[in-house]
Amino acid sequence: MTGYAARIGLLAAVMITSFPALAAEDADTTRLLQRLMERVEKLEKRNAELEKALQPHATDANSQIEARLKVLEERNALLDSALSTEDVSEKEPELASRLKAVEYQTLDIQKQAKVIDSIEGFSAGANFSTVAQRASGIDTSGTELNYRADITVTTPTIKTGDIESKLFGHFRVGQGKGLGDKFTSFVGPNATSFQLGSVVPPETSAMMLAEAWYQADIPLPYGGFKPNSRQTLTVNFGKMDPFAFFDRNAAANDETRQFLASPFVHNALLDNPLAANIGADGFGFSPGMRVSYFNWGAKPETYRLSLGVFGAGRSANFSDSFKSPFVILQAETSRRFFAGLEGNYRVYLWRNGQAPTFVTGETASHRGIGFNFDQRLGDGITLFGRLGTGSGDRLPFDRAASFGAEFNGSYWDRGADAIGLAIGSNRTSKDFRAQSATVDADANGIPDYGFVATGWEQVVETYYRFHVHERFELTPDFQYIRNPAGNADARTVTILGVRANLAF
Numbered sequence: 001m002t003g004y005a006a007r008i009g010l011l012a013a014v015m016i017t018s019f020p021a022l023a024a025e026d027a028d029t030t031r032l033l034q035r036l037m038e039r040v041e042k043l044e045k046r047n048a049e050l051e052k053a054l055q056p057h058a059t060d061a062n063s064q065i066e067a068r069l070k071v072l073e074e075r076n077a078l079l080d081s082a083l084s085t086e087d088v089s090e091k092e093p094e095l096a097s098r099l100k101a102v103e104y105q106t107l108d109i110q111k112q113a114k115v116i117d118s119i120e121g122f123s124a125g126a127n128f129s130t131v132a133q134r135a136s137g138i139d140t141s142g143t144e145l146n147y148r149a150d151i152t153v154t155t156p157t158i159k160t161g162d163i164e165s166k167l168f169g170h171f172r173v174g175q176g177k178g179l180g181d182k183f184t185s186f187v188g189p190n191a192t193s194f195q196l197g198s199v200v201p202p203e204t205s206a207m208m209l210a211e212a213w214y215q216a217d218i219p220l221p222y223g224g225f226k227p228n229s230r231q232t233l234t235v236n237f238g239k240m241d242p243f244a245f246f247d248r249n250a251a252a253n254d255e256t257r258q259f260l261a262s263p264f265v266h267n268a269l270l271d272n273p274l275a276a277n278i279g280a281d282g283f284g285f286s287p288g289m290r291v292s293y294f295n296w297g298a299k300p301e302t303y304r305l306s307l308g309v310f311g312a313g314r315s316a317n318f319s320d321s322f323k324s325p326f327v328i329l330q331a332e333t334s335r336r337f338f339a340g341l342e343g344n345y346r347v348y349l350w351r352n353g354q355a356p357t358f359v360t361g362e363t364a365s366h367r368g369i370g371f372n373f374d375q376r377l378g379d380g381i382t383l384f385g386r387l388g389t390g391s392g393d394r395l396p397f398d399r400a401a402s403f404g405a406e407f408n409g410s411y412w413d414r415g416a417d418a419i420g421l422a423i424g425s426n427r428t429s430k431d432f433r434a435q436s437a438t439v440d441a442d443a444n445g446i447p448d449y450g451f452v453a454t455g456w457e458q459v460v461e462t463y464y465r466f467h468v469h470e471r472f473e474l475t476p477d478f479q480y481i482r483n484p485a486g487n488a489d490a491r492t493v494t495i496l497g498v499r500a501n502l503a504f
Contacts, residue, residue, distance in 0.1 A: 121156025126504045129192050129256045131178070133477075133497035137490075138183040146176020148194045148256075150210075162219050162226045170211035170241075172283075179495065180273050185484035186397055186426045187459050188262035188273045189495050191255035194283065210285050213238030220293075230297035237289035242278055242310050243271070245290050246330050246348060250374040251384040251406040252422065256501050258406065260477055261461045263424040267370045268400035269388040270350070272426075274485075275396050277355045277366050279312035279326025286310040288325070300342070302334045312354040313363060324353025324365070343375035357394035358432060366392030380408025384422075394435070397457070397486070399427035409467075416467035423460050428453045428486035436486075453486035463499075475499040 078093060128149045135142035155167040178193030196206050215236045219229035236245070243253075243266050252264045262271055270278040280286040288310030296302045312326040330348035337343050348370045355366035368390030375383045388400040404422025409415055436453040460480040467473055479495040 123154045125152045128502045131499045135495045137493040148174035165216040172210040173207040191265045213240045232294045234292040251382040264422045269390045306330045326352040341376040346372040358396045364393040395429045397426040398429040418465045420463045451487040458482040
């Protein structure tokens with residue numbers, strides 16, 4: 001006997017030899033021990049048989065594991081080889097193809113992200129306006145159609161210390177001069193009209209760079225703690241629209257959405273068909289610079305003082321137009337009147353050393369004072385007004401006044417609609433009255449208007465802006481011009497029109 005059986009037999013012999021009395025008395029215990037030895041011996045035999053039977057299976061399992069490991073190593077080597085190149089092959093493992101596809105998609109996403117990062121911060125806008133007008137009370141054909149498209153781009157703000165700067169670009173294209181050359185008046189009946197000159201044929205649409213200027217905003221006091229700053233010094237220079245910074249108005253400023261007649265878009269002394277004193281070129285733009293000091297320490301009441309110097313002449317440019325430039329100084333404030341409703345008030349002085357006159361090709365020194373306000377009344381009414389006086393040689397008119405209001409459509413459950421109503425008047429100057437009475441004026445280079453100017457020219461305009469959808473508006477418009485250019489004998493001119501405007 002071996003193993004457990006031998007140990008049990010030895011234990012029984014020791015017990016019988018050492019304790020004979022115990023053995024005699026407990027024969028049953030001896031028999032039990034004998035049976036136990038027999039069972040243990042059988043168990044050991046059975047274990048030996050099982051170990052012998054299992055040994056071939058263990059060897060087979062080890063062989064299978066080794067084979068699988070070999071296949072896996074070969075596949076890993078093939079995968080490493082496939083991933084070591086960027087080319088995709090039909091013979092390489094499917095996993096390698098999928099990984100490469102994911103890598104290419106990731107690279108494409110990264111490239112797109114870089115493009116997005118490069119244009120992040122840029123802002124752009126586009127506006128398309130077309131106007132159809134028909135005039136009564138004039139001798140020639142009184143129907144005109146024009147369109148104008150404007151695209152603006154602003155670069156991301158660049159910070160240099162506490163100074164923030166950006167660039168602004170404005171492109172314009174259009175066709176149609178409108179009704180302005182169909183009759184003589186101090187009023188331009190369609191401020192959206194735009195067409196390049198004789199260099200480009202009227203039937204050709206050509207885009208021009210209307211504006212390109214730089215702006216820097218400097219917090220004051222300079223070198224102080226910017227979060228505590230309540231003052232800003234702003235500097236602009238380049239080619240710009242002076243009216244983008246001066247003589248602005250909340251209710252009478254945008255000819256693509258508000259009034260069409262020029263006296264209700266800008267101060268009539270600065271912008272009129274016969275002799276615009278703003279100092280801009282034939283398209284309304286001028287090289288120059290502007291410096292502005294803005295204080296909002298008592299916000300919502302704010303204060304701003306601005307000085308602008310722009311090229312002047314019959315057509316302002318970057319050559320000789322700064323010999324005697326157009327200079328304007330404006331003070332403005334935002335106040336809270338009428339139960340805390342916002343109002344903006346502006347007063348400005350201007351001088352143009354090379355202002356055009358009503359004589360062809362002539363320039364003269366003109367100067368003047370202007371006042372401009374817009375004031376909200378209630379939730380949906382904004383009043384506006386402009387006053388101006390000018391002096392100098394051969395001004396067509398020397399006094400200008402315009403007043404009006406815009407009524408929000410919320411009063412008739414059309415919150416995005418609006419009604420505009422305005423009235424204006426321009427007084428003919430002493431020089432213009434005298435020259436218009438001159439016989440054979442053409443011989444002196446003075447236009448022969450064929451009438452004697454007296455008194456005031458009056459203009460009335462009303463419109464309804466109908467909001468079709470988020471981007472599109474239709475605006476029927478009516479204008480009434482009495483004593484055009486101060487001609488008391490002229491028929492009253494009435495103009496019916498409609499404007500379509502699409503903005504993005």
